[in-house]
Amino acid sequence: MTDSTESAGLKALRYAEDQLGVNTVFEETVQAREGLDKLLSELSELRDKKRDLQARLADKEMEVAADEWGKHPDMAVSRMEKHVKVAFSNDGEIRGYREELMKVSNDIEGLEFDKEIFETDIKIGIARMTELGGYFDYLAAIKNRM
Numbered sequence: 001m002t003d004s005t006e007s008a009g010l011k012a013l014r015y016a017e018d019q020l021g022v023n024t025v026f027e028e029t030v031q032a033r034e035g036l037d038k039l040l041s042e043l044s045e046l047r048d049k050k051r052d053l054q055a056r057l058a059d060k061e062m063e064v065a066a067d068e069w070g071k072h073p074d075m076a077v078s079r080m081e082k083h084v085k086v087a088f089s090n091d092g093e094i095r096g097y098r099e100e101l102m103k104v105s106n107d108i109e110g111l112e113f114d115k116e117i118f119e120t121d122i123k124i125g126i127a128r129m130t131e132l133g134g135y136f137d138y139l140a141a142i143k144n145r146m
Helices: 004-019 022-071 077-090 092-145
Strands: none
Touching (some): 004 022, 004 092, 022 077
């Protein structure tokens, strides 16, 4: 059998782990950090994809606009602007880019929301660990006074 100091130490350790959840808080915070890291990589890839789609869309719109100006060089500017808008909506490639851009934008918004949740979970975990650290400092100070 161990002496009473060890028993008290083991009892305090068990209390910290089982009741206060020291290890659980730490593990959950690390998991949230790993999840955030993975999410940030996905977010970066989606942002790259969005920029690529925007560039392709702009190039295709310029191509269609140039074709329409070439076909109708005498058309008034205000009428041509309306005509080009119709040409954009009739072009399947432009519609495809816009649909894909909308999907990517929605995915980015979803990941941004998930990012906020991960960041909040990490902040809560850090606050809890800080609180527990203060509690342990308090216990150590009391023990040292004895």
